[in-house]
Amino acid sequence: MIIERNTDIEIRLLIEAIYLKYSYDFRDYSGASIKRRVLHATRQFECATVSALQERVLHDPGMFLQLLQYLTIPVSEMFRDPEHFLALRREVVPHLRTWPSIKIWIAGCSTGEEVYSMAILLREEGLLERTIIYATDINPSSLEKAKQGIYSMQSIREYTENYQRAGGRQAFSDYYTAAYGNAILDSSLRENVTFADHSLATDSVFSETQLVSCRNVLIYFNKNLQDRAFGLFHESLCHRGFLVLGSKETLDFSAYSDRFEALVKPERIYRKL
């Protein structure tokens, strides 16, 4: 029998309290990472113990929203892993073309960088007009930023390089207006995008889709929760639909591995069998 240390007990109680009070379910996230993030937040909020943090979170919804910024990892980039987007363009787009209308689900879209990257790629391939993109996340502040589509000029410089390596056909600056050190992305890119609050841990499937992109989200889940998410994707995808994951994520250790085939293995592009 494992005797748990105080901190581990307190973290479990905090996660349970968050679930009971706010219905956000972190119980099946990877333990090591949750622990680090809770302890980091505990220090940042100058709480002496995790229990003290729990008391504040329980009694103050504003405090919970702040803690959520630590528990979710709101980091993203446009055209993150350019080779991945290049492979999408080359290997997946030709198949997408064969469908009269296309629905894409970007699960865990964070602050929107991935959504705009996908929209740019589809526009350049002439597919954006007939595509609907559902962009979902559990973090309301991230979704708000995603809807605005404003990123710092400093990060845009990095994204420009990514865009070019991802096979971009235009000048990247065609897609934004610079103002006060920020880049405001062309709002027509999100005309067919619906941003919505949706949790892979607690919600169910809401639409049939041809492609699901869930990148750099599943590494934060344990195997059970990963399988729940794969189950949702499998249910949502149409026959021969596409599932794309982050560069360190794989179906290999999952109960769903035999329900998909790898189309471009190194880029984590799979197809429903």
Add this chain to the structure above:
Amino acid sequence: MNPVEAIVLGASAGGVSALLTVFAALPRDYPIPLLCVLHLPDDRHSQLAEVFSRRLHRPVREAQDKQHIEPGMIYVAGPGYHLSVERDRSVSLSQEERVHFSRPSIDFLFESAADAYGRGLVGVLLTGANEDGARGLARIQQCGGRTIVQDPAQAQVAVMPEAALALLRPDHILPLNGIGHLLATLESCEC
């Protein structure tokens, strides 16, 4: 002494040849799994497992998310992601902030492994030019694991082992071949 379930190693500058020296001292059928974090520029990182496995004539894997840790296997952390050990003896990757400018970070691996293995863990901190790993090694000690620091006088870069010595009194301070010999004689745990 406790039987050992796993060994974690950390190194930075000078780490490739230091790790190779340590690993070369281990028999081919060494039963204890080894997990290591080495700081390297992201682009050189990707071939690390391959380089090690060619030089050591034994399989070395870049740790994959949710992979179960197997006996006798050497795992290295890939570029750009922190590597942690979970309590169910699988590994997980994450992209939280860098620690001491590093991702993967040695502290991440050591602290999570200390939680997972407790007394069944051995931590080894080698040559390096920053202070990553010292806190993690202290945590291994707190959780009852055994700690080994490379003798700074013989390390290619002494900063990392010295940072550890400033924070804790390890069980052993040894040169590289001494570390290799010690690891080779550890008794593995059949769990």
